Amino acid sequence: MARNPERRTALLDAAIEVLADEGARGLTFRAVDARAGVPTGTSSNYFTDRDQLLSQVGERIFVRLTPDAASVDTALRPEPSRELVAELMRWTARRMVAERTCYLGLFELRLEATRRPELRDRLTTVLRADLDENTRLHLAAGMPGDAETVRLLYLALTGLFLDHLTVPGLHAERELDELIDTVVTRIVPTDRPPLTASGG
Amino acid sequence: MARNPERRTALLDAAIEVLADEGARGLTFRAVDARAGVPTGTSSNYFTDRDQLLSQVGERIFVRLTPDAASVDTALRPEPSRELVAELMRWTARRMVAERTCYLGLFELRLEATRRPELRDRLTTVLRADLDENTRLHLAAGMPGDAETVRLLYLALTGLFLDHLTVPGLHAERELDELIDTVVTRIVPTDRPPLTASGG
Numbered sequence: 001m002a003r004n005p006e007r008r009t010a011l012l013d014a015a016i017e018v019l020a021d022e023g024a025r026g027l028t029f030r031a032v033d034a035r036a037g038v039p040t041g042t043s044s045n046y047f048t049d050r051d052q053l054l055s056q057v058g059e060r061i062f063v064r065l066t067p068d069a070a071s072v073d074t075a076l077r078p079e080p081s082r083e084l085v086a087e088l089m090r091w092t093a094r095r096m097v098a099e100r101t102c103y104l105g106l107f108e109l110r111l112e113a114t115r116r117p118e119l120r121d122r123l124t125t126v127l128r129a130d131l132d133e134n135t136r137l138h139l140a141a142g143m144p145g146d147a148e149t150v151r152l153l154y155l156a157l158t159g160l161f162l163d164h165l166t167v168p169g170l171h172a173e174r175e176l177d178e179l180i181d182t183v184v185t186r187i188v189p190t191d192r193p194p195l196t197a198s199g200g
Numbered sequence: 201m202a203r204n205p206e207r208r209t210a211l212l213d214a215a216i217e218v219l220a221d222e223g224a225r226g227l228t229f230r231a232v233d234a235r236a237g238v239p240t241g242t243s244s245n246y247f248t249d250r251d252q253l254l255s256q257v258g259e260r261i262f263v264r265l266t267p268d269a270a271s272v273d274t275a276l277r278p279e280p281s282r283e284l285v286a287e288l289m290r291w292t293a294r295r296m297v298a299e300r301t302c303y304l305g306l307f308e309l310r311l312e313a314t315r316r317p318e319l320r321d322r323l324t325t326v327l328r329a330d331l332d333e334n335t336r337l338h339l340a341a342g343m344p345g346d347a348e349t350v351r352l353l354y355l356a357l358t359g360l361f362l363d364h365l366t367v368p369g370l371h372a373e374r375e376l377d378e379l380i381d382t383v384v385t386r387i388v389p390t391d392r393p394p395l396t397a398s399g400g
Contacts, residue, residue: 023311025225104314110366111223111307124369131370151371152356152386159358166310169324170331171351186352186387 002045011036011043012060015053020104024112027054055122058109061102062126065095080142081191086184089157093180096161104165145188156183202245211236211243212260215253220304224312227254255322258309261302262326265295280342281391286384289357293380296361304365345388356383 002008014036018027027050029043036042047053078084096103113120135150160179163170171179202208214236218227227250229243236242247253278284296303313320335350360379363370371379 021315023223023225023315025223104311107307108311110362111304111311113366114304115221115223120367121369124367127367127370148382148386152383155357155359155363155383156352156355157359158362159355162310162358162362163355166313167320167324167327169321170327182348183352183355186348 001048002042007038007042008046009060011038011046012057015043015057016061016064016105017101019057019108020101024054024108027057029053051116051118054109054112054116054119057105058119058123058126061106061109062130064102065099065106066130067095080144082144082184082188085138085143085145085153085188086181089153089180089184090177092157093161093164093176096164097176100165103161107162107165143188144191149188152187153183156187201248202242207238207242208246209260211238211246212257215243215257216261216264216305217301219257219308220301224254224308227257229253251316251318254309254312254316254319257305258319258323258326261306261309262330264302265299265306266330267295280344282344282384282388285338285343285345285353285388286381289353289380289384290377292357293361293364293376296364297376300365303361307362307365343388344391349388352387353383356387 011032015027015032018031018035022031029047029050030040032043032053033040043053047056109119109123113123131151131154134154135147138145138150139147157180160171160176160183164176174182211232215227215232218231218235222231229247229250230240232243232253233240243253247256309319309323313323331351331354334354335347338345338350339347357380360371360376360383364376374382
């Protein structure tokens with residue numbers, strides 16, 4: 001196996017582009033080499049087989065989508081509030097728009113995972129670690145709501161991002177930021193404790 | 201164009217299976233003919249091209265997923281309540297599990313739509329008609345919540361169904377029915393009007 005880490009990363013980034021443009025079935029070593037502009041045969045020196053390539057693509061997508069600690073720290077410095085949750089979600093949505101290729105690639109990987117148990121297990125692990133980490137950060141920052149609030153936000157944003165990338169006209173009369181605000185307002189409790197038990 | 205409607209439906213159902221099993225790139229006339237057990241060349245007598253096949257597959261998926269009026273009528277006969285919304289959502293989830301192939305096919309079509317503007321427009325139209333009809337039924341039945349409640353339920357269930365079909369271990373410690381109940385409890389307001397304005 002070849003071990004040049006920059007080259008490996010460049011090949012994985014090329015693979016993400018192929019995945020988003022062509023779908024999982026279009027992701028071949030040859031297509032990755034062509035996209036990366038390297039000689040045919042290069043990818044096969046870096047990945048033992050397609051399963052390993054797919055699995056490393058999944059991990060690379062998460063590396064690209066995970067904000068660096070500095071930007072999260074800054075974001076979490078203000079007083080925790082529902083508005084701050086909304087701000088973080090709007091930031092995530094802008095990232096989704098900017099990293100369209102990564103998000104589309106991740107949706108393609110999910111569908112490919114229905115045909116590849118090994119990829120499914122690997123994706124489950126990284127998605128779960130991501131959800132757990134988001135939950136931990138939310139609670140540690142003293143944001144309103146509990147672990148189920150974070151799960152609900154995650155589910156609604158998954159639906160919203162899938163719609164935005166695949167059928168953007170579905171919620172056409174609404175701006176993405178406005179949809180995010182609706183999601184947050186309906187899911188995250190108000191900052192002050194309610195005066196009555198609300199039956200939830 | 202051949203016009204036997206039962207044969208056309210059988211070909212579309214075979215196409216949905218190919219789509220779910222092989223992904224959009226695997227959906228060829230030849231693969232549909234093989235899956236349907238008909239002579240090679242049959243599909244090309246029924247569909248002018250792949251775009252038309254994909255578009256009709258999308259419509260067939262919605263026909264299969266739309267409950268007949270009788271079952272909805274029965275479901276809506278009881279007093280409207282949050283619990284009744286939860287019951288309908290649990291019923292939808294059971295349908296998703298039973299019609300796994302249709303739901304997976306629809307997710308594959310969405311991703312294929314990123315590469316085919318015509319399919320994207322067609323899918324947007326059918327998904328939107330479906331969301332509008334669900335909203336209309338919810339409000340007409342006097343269910344708690346408003347049009348945004350239905351949109352939020354739709355988004356969260358889209359995320360939940362995608363997770364269930366592609367990475368079922370992600371919410372592994374929770375049963376699907378329990379997750380549905382959490383979604384409904386957090387999104388749909390209680391049946392009685394709140395005693396205080398809750399800032400939403």
